[in-house]
Amino acid sequence: MTTPDHQSPAPQPSGPTTKDxxxxxxxxxxxxxxxxxxxxxxxxxxxxxxxxxxxxxxxxxxxxxxxxxxxxxxxxxxxxxxxxxxxxxxxxxxxxxxxxxxxxxxxxxxxxxxxxxxxxxxxxxxVSLRGRKRAARKTARWEAEQSGRVSRPKGMGGLGGFGGGSGTDGPVRAxxxxxxxxxxxxxxxxxxxxxxxxxxxxxxxxxxxxxxxxxxxxxxxxxxxx
Known part of the structure; x- marks a missing residue:
């Protein structure tokens, strides 16, 4: 009885996998x-x-x-x-x-x-309409900072102060x-x-x-x- 030299690869799932x-x-x-x-x-x-x-x-x-x-x-x-x-x-x-x-x-x-x-x-x-408004305000502040119209206040040795600035690194979603x-x-x-x-x-x-x-x-x- 002969045995194959190699096994065929297992079938791969179609498309990328995602975590539940x-x-x-x-x-x-x-x-x-x-x-x-x-x-x-x-x-x-x-x-x-x-x-x-x-x-x-x-x-x-x-x-x-x-x-x-x-x-x-x-x-x-x-x-x-x-x-x-x-x-x-x-x-x-x-x-x-x-x-x-x-x-x-x-x-x-x-x-x-x-x-x-x-x-x-x-x-x-x-849906939280309040959450959407809050996210819209943060996004607007971030966009203003990116365009140079608003500067983020500095504090604590230039590490970013309390109050002021959007505190985000990009647009925000609710x-x-x-x-x-x-x-x-x-x-x-x-x-x-x-x-x-x-x-x-x-x-x-x-x-x-x-x-x-x-x-x-x-x-x-x-x-x-x-």
């Missing part, structure tokens, strides 16, 4: 934890210190409120992978192969547009706009890769919807019974 990234809203996470703690404290207090049907009503209300708080604050996330973009919104999970992404838009909201024309909002990447910019770069790099093709899939978040419906039904029954 997860984008979430820090403020959303903080708000979600605080709201859950508040809702839990109020509900537990009502269940422990109340009589009659009130403890059950408090439990039913918690079943409705807690999943909704999680859905709109903690749950949203955007997963940017090598082959696809996964968008986890409050009630749906959308997976888009990069080959099916037409564009990423940033206006009053951030959204991804599939080649079919369907738009999906990126709940995990909210955080959400920077995320969209990064996603666009990934789209440009991966949209033609053979492994980044396929169909867009949408899945409902039953883990959120079912508890909310169950809690709402239970609360309605308890209120009707009195």
């Amino acid at each position: 990234r997860i984008y979430r809203s820090p403020m959303g996470l903080v708000a979600g934890v605080l709201l859950l703690a508040l809702a839990g404290w109020i509900s537990i207090d009502a269940m422990v210190n109340s009589e009659g049907s009130t403890p059950w009503q408090a439990l039913a209300t918690l079943l409705v409120v807690a999943p909704l708080v999680v859905a709109f604050t903690i749950r949203p996330a955007v997963f940017s992978g090598e082959d696809r973009l996964r968008v986890r919104n409050p009630f749906r999970v959308v997976e888009l192969p990069w080959g099916e992404v037409a564009s990423l838009r940033s206006g009053y909201t951030n959204e991804v547009v599939a080649k079919s024309g369907t738009k999906y909002q990126l709940w995990a990447v909210p 955080e959400s706009d920077q995320i969209i910019h990064d996603l666009r770069l990934t789209l440009e790099a991966r949209e033609k890769a053979s492994t980044a093709q396929g169909e867009v899939t949408v899945r409902w978040a039953y883990e959120v919807v079912v508890p909310v419906i169950a809690g709402a039904v239970l609360l309605a029954v308890l209120l009707a019974v009195g």
Whole structure:
């Protein structure tokens, strides 16, 4: 039995590879934890210190409120992978192969547009108009310094003083706009890769919807019974 003199090289992935990234809203996470703690404290207090049907009503209300708080604050996330973009919104999970992404838009909201024309909002990447204004001011100061109209004040032995100057090395983007910019770069790099093709899939978040419906039904029954 003969053996080959050399092994054939392993197939290489098409297109450049990218590192997987997860984008979430820090403020959303903080708000979600605080709201859950508040809702839990109020509900537990009502269940422990109340009589009659009130403890059950408090439990039913918690079943409705807690999943909704999680859905709109903690749950949203955007997963940017090598082959696809996964968008986890409050009630749906959308997976888009990069080959099916037409564009990423940033206006009053951030959204991804599939080649079919369907738009999906990126709940995990909210737009901050205040952040955009702050970034625009820093960029304007930097451009003025570059053109020589404004000189950066010197201090501490000429190492740059406190106050004054843009404090940046180039144009500045708001955080959400920077995320969209990064996603666009990934789209440009991966949209033609053979492994980044396929169909867009949408899945409902039953883990959120079912508890909310169950809690709402239970609360309605308890209120009707009195």
